Amino acid sequence: MLTERASGILLHPTSIPTRYGIGDLGPRAFEFIDWLAGAGQRYWQVLPLCPTDAGDSPYQSPSSFAGNPLLISPDLLAADGLLTESDLNTAALPDIESGPRVNYQLAREKKTRLLEAAIIAMRALPGSHPLQQEFAAFCGQHLVWLENHAKFMALRGANQNRPWQLWTEFVTDPQLPIRPELNDRFSAALLLQFFFVRQWQQLRQHAKNYGIQIIGDIPIYVSHDSVDLWANRVLFQLDEHGNSTHVAGVPPDYFAATGQLWNNPLYDWAAMQHDGYRWWIQRLETALQFVDLVRLDHFRGFEAYWSVPAGETTAINGQWIPGPGAKLLSALCRAQLGSISTRENTAPIIAEDLGMITDAVHALRNEFHLPGMKVLQFMLPGEAWDHHRPEAFEPNSVAYTGTHDNDTTLGWFRSHILTRPDQLERLKQYTRCEEANIAWEFIELAWRSGSNLAITPVQDVLSLGSDARMNTPGTCGPEISNWCWKYVPGMLTTESQQRLAALTRDAGRAR
Numbered sequence: 396m397l398t399e400r401a402s403g404i405l406l407h408p409t410s411i412p413t414r415y416g417i418g419d420l421g422p423r424a425f426e427f428i429d430w431l432a433g434a435g436q437r438y439w440q441v442l443p444l445c446p447t448d449a450g451d452s453p454y455q456s457p458s459s460f461a462g463n464p465l466l467i468s469p470d471l472l473a474a475d476g477l478l479t480e481s482d483l484n485t486a487a488l489p490d491i492e493s494g495p496r497v498n499y500q501l502a503r504e505k506k507t508r509l510l511e512a513a514i515i516a517m518r519a520l521p522g523s524h525p526l527q528q529e530f531a532a533f534c535g536q537h538l539v540w541l542e543n544h545a546k547f548m549a550l551r552g553a554n555q556n557r558p559w560q561l562w563t564e565f566v567t568d569p570q571l572p573i574r575p576e577l578n579d580r581f582s583a584a585l586l587l588q589f590f591f592v593r594q595w596q597q598l599r600q601h602a603k604n605y606g607i608q609i610i611g612d613i614p615i616y617v618s619h620d621s622v623d624l625w626a627n628r629v630l631f632q633l634d635e636h637g638n639s640t641h642v643a644g645v646p647p648d649y650f651a652a653t654g655q656l657w658n659n660p661l662y663d664w665a666a667m668q669h670d671g672y673r674w675w676i677q678r679l680e681t682a683l684q685f686v687d688l689v690r691l692d693h694f695r696g697f698e699a700y701w702s703v704p705a706g707e708t709t710a711i712n713g714q715w716i717p718g719p720g721a722k723l724l725s726a727l728c729r730a731q732l733g734s735i736s737t738r739e740n741t742a743p744i745i746a747e748d749l750g751m752i753t754d755a756v757h758a759l760r761n762e763f764h765l766p767g768m769k770v771l772q773f774m775l776p777g778e779a780w781d782h783h784r785p786e787a788f789e790p791n792s793v794a795y796t797g798t799h800d801n802d803t804t805l806g807w808f809r810s811h812i813l814t815r816p817d818q819l820e821r822l823k824q825y826t827r828c829e830e831a832n833i834a835w836e837f838i839e840l841a842w843r844s845g846s847n848l849a850i851t852p853v854q855d856v857l858s859l860g861s862d863a864r865m866n867t868p869g870t871c872g873p874e875i876s877n878w879c880w881k882y883v884p885g886m887l888t889t890e891s892q893q894r895l896a897a898l899t900r901d902a903g904r905a906r
Contacts, residue, residue, distance in 0.1 A: 403438025
């Protein structure tokens with residue numbers, strides 16, 4: 396439960412500019428935290444930090460427990476003596492650094508070579524070296540997920556990164572030890588996670604030193620081609636060949652005439668209940684080793700989920716199926732708190748209660764006193780704001796100007812408001828509707844709202860247009876630049892920092 400007024404910024408680490416073409420956990424991320432602190436902010440919200448596959452979406456990952464190796468900082472590896480300055484200069488991409496887009500392919504090629512060099516250097520260190528001792532301790536501390544992850548990545552690499560159902564080499568049961576022929580691949584996967592976790596913990600400690608908490612993100616579903624499913628097949632709705640019988644999505648609505656077909660495998664909630672939701676408890680506990688709060692994605696799916704027969708081309712022919720509801724949340728709260736949550740003591744979860752929300756979903760969230768989300772952009776189209784006035788938002792909620800799935804506030808204003816005079820007049824009840832300042836007007840609405848926590852994407856602090864949008868749901872392909880935006884060095888100025896700090900103080904959200 397959120398009990399104090401505070402505010403923060405939504406920014407994924409990939410969006411932080413570095414000379415390697417993609418944001419990472421290195422010096423520039425430390426500088427961003429410095430900027431946050433100077434702006435009086437107490438929260439940094441990120442997207443999932445897990446590895447990504449084709450499409451580079453953090454919501455489609457081969458491992459929901461692991462960290463993304465692309466976020467490992469070469470500069471910090473060099474500081475540990477695992478890379479040389481020559482290595483860094485070879486991988487530097489100054490032209491990309493100055494641009495607003497991540498070139499994943501080029502960054503992956505360059506960074507992979509650096510990471511391979513760091514692995515070789517790490518293996519050459521004697522067992523008495525402090526890094527080797529830290530590595531041994533790390534492997535013991537994270538055994539619950541680390542071994543299966545490394546097995547999966549080793550087998551995947553040996554099978555040319557094909558989906559696990561198409562593997563032909565070294566095929567084995569997840570419960571069996573890794574084959575000796577794969578030891579190098581296995582240890583490399585372990586070391587990459589060691590590098591990631593070590594750097595993330597250093598960055599998180601820097602945030603803690605400023606009193607800044609980090610909000611993480613747990614996607615409700617996992618990818619079919621993942622260690623999560625490969626090692627836990629009994630927990631999913633699969634046939635005898637490992638194929639999904641039903642898949643996830645959402646039904647047709649105002650935004651999508653045919654719904655959204657996500658194609659993620661669905662959980663067998665009865666099987667999960669049988670072992671006390673152990674996998675979900677481990678997932679939440681692991682996430683909270685790295686962040687302070689988590690946004691539980693698609694909270695609606697825990698009350699009831701949209702089930703689509705596998706093989707459908709749209710989400711139209713699905714149906715609502717009851718989810719685990721209070722049984723799962725009770726198990727998660729007991730694991731975190733030792734008891735069911737109370738108003739004074741609740742699990743560190745923010746419920747992403749967006750979409751087709753029913754009274755039953757609200758009741759489930761309220762039963763466990765979880766804060767929900769209030770997205771300003773969603774509250775104008777189609778309904779009067781008289782029922783959703785920001786100053787009347789319930790305190791146990793998070794007010795957002797927008798999220799990673801929305802257009803920027805300026806882009807939304809240009810495409811959805813200026814083109815519709817009726818909406819423009821309605822919005823004028825709450826803001827001056829000055830195009831050049833609309834993003835900051837929305838930040839002020841969120842900051843002055845009744846919600847105890849207010850969050851804005853950094854794009855709105857920078858008053859950027861649609862070119863800075865992070866993701867457009869339901870779109871993919873080489874011509875789509877989802878997950879690619881990053882800010883340009885110098886964008887986060889002292890002026891914007893001081894402006895945000897002043898608003899934060901005036902709205903009663905400062906430390």
